[in-house]
Amino acid sequence: VSTPEPVGVAILGAAHTTHAWSYARALSSSDGVRLVGVHDVDEENARWIRQDFGVPYFPDPAALAGRPDVTAAVVCSETIAHRPMVELAAAHGLQVLCEKPLATTLADARACVAACADAGVQLHLAFVSRFLPLVSRMRTAVRDGRLGDLVGLVGGNRGRPPVPPAYPGWITDATAAGGGALVDHSVHVTDAMRHVSGLEVTAVSAECGSLLWGCMVDDLALLSLRFDGGAVGSIDPSWSVPEGNPWDYDFYLRLLGTGGSLEISDTAASLQVVSTRGNHRGLRLASFAEDADAAMLAGFLASVRAGGLLDPCATGADGVRALEVALAAYESAATGHVVSLGPGPAPGVSAS
């Protein structure tokens, strides 16, 4: 068995601190990978990645992206700054994995896709839910026709409010993040629904608001969807989980078809713990689910080595479509109208 050259990876932007740290952990514990450096405009955002994994900090992203030993980039800058980092990576011929959502505007999102297509490099979106084994089993069941034709898709990805000091302030800044809970979490569920069903969203209506935590962006949201072929759906992407809840985040999908139903929830893989130690009183769930971040990074690296995007990795086009649904939802919430979408890319088809 020959040992391949290690893939040199640069982290271009670490403003999404929790995700960047988790990806850095997955990369630093993978065989055949070298984490060459981390860049962020704010050195503080790279602090824990430097400290915990010994990754050098680069104040100049071009100096990092241009190193000859870097072949791939993970972009975790503020959402509004995804585009310049993706374009920089593409300009240096790097394969790219970009944090979700792809951008704050469709123009920026499409520019990311175009930059990577023009440079002939892969663009992956960090739609980590695709790498949950339960989602994979669901997709297989749907593809095998065990549910018949889908008629209803309900999903949710709820979480704690990502507010300071645990999270950087930009995540609850509409300009930097492109919105609040709606855009932050709905893109995961939209993508997972498209991924398991093969259906495309055709129309969106939504309600949302800043109703819980007093932040400057929406923290509660509900999307209603229509899919091609007549199925309907809904998504709850809310930051609606209070302190002391047994879990911090969940992810679920419930499908109804003409031939059956299938429901999955990621909170099942957990122990129930009550501890009188520490801050958390009352019941909490201690998850032992597989590390989907690590599986996603493994999929990215395997695609880099294979020279082409491997199933079930999400493409730039998938990122554009999930953003399109979220932005349509914001439009609907603002106007009170249902927003129709044009035809999307065929699911699973790479934009490059």
Add this chain to the structure above:
Amino acid sequence: MTHELRVGLLGAGLIAGVHAHAYRASPGVRLVAVADPVATKAERLADQFAAASAADLDALLALDVDIVDVCTPPDRHADAVVTALDAGRHVFCEKPLARTLADGRRVVAAADAAPGVLMVGHVSRFEPDHRTARELTAAGDIGQVRMVTHTTTSSMPGWSESGWLADPARSGGPILDQGVHSFDFARWVIGSPAVRVTCVAPAAAPYALSTVRYADGSIAHIEVSWAHPAERGFKLACEIVGTEGRLTWSYDHLMGGVLHSGTGTEWFDVLGDRGFTAELQAFTDAVRAGGPSPVPAADALESLRTALGALESMRTGTTVDLTTWDVP
């Protein structure tokens, strides 16, 4: 990766199939041959995994396997493990370590003298639920562990060749075959040796309730059953009580999905084969590293002895003092 590890499976029953499947998840590990006294069983399993079938252990050893994986009934473990260790091979031995204490001690002595790594298949230590519980308790999340209740209940398993499992003289019944997992896990989480065991069981059914006391004062309660209705399936539940908290889980809650369709209901179990895959990965990693064994024979001997003590308690109707008890 230094070189390919060649595995020979001794036994072609239920657990051998699980192991054969799990080895496929380990890079650089190849199942070379399967041996079983029932030649058709060996051939069927070997064919499924593109391996050869072999007549017996000697034939496996002659195929230059690096690893012998012993999946025979427990009363056939010791001779095979000792022979393979003496032949300089690494050995994976399915639980329980042996059917008798004398056999168990023989294996421990052979492992001490042999160059190979011997690991015993206490798979609970690698199951994500049990392992997470151990990590949380070891980190002090619920304070000092004081009580463990572990229950595994099912109907009589029907998979054993010629029904050896149903013969307590060969299998030890549910107290040894199933309960040894629980005794091993409780001891691992409590971190103190067992000093006393009491076991009560009805004459009418393969069902038993054991209570174990540990040197640090902690208590474990182990329920095992092969007497529940078949349609209820296999159930596991565990409760760990500490000085500063409590931790529980149950197979009733470990279902990440449910599919209802024309062909019936299918539950998506969140454990799957993760435990066996992690167990055999830990074993082959240890073989490559030259040890130490992730589950050494000495640990397995202690768990075997507690289970045998429970059987003795059941037989005699007395509490067995494990600090002094020995097999007559």
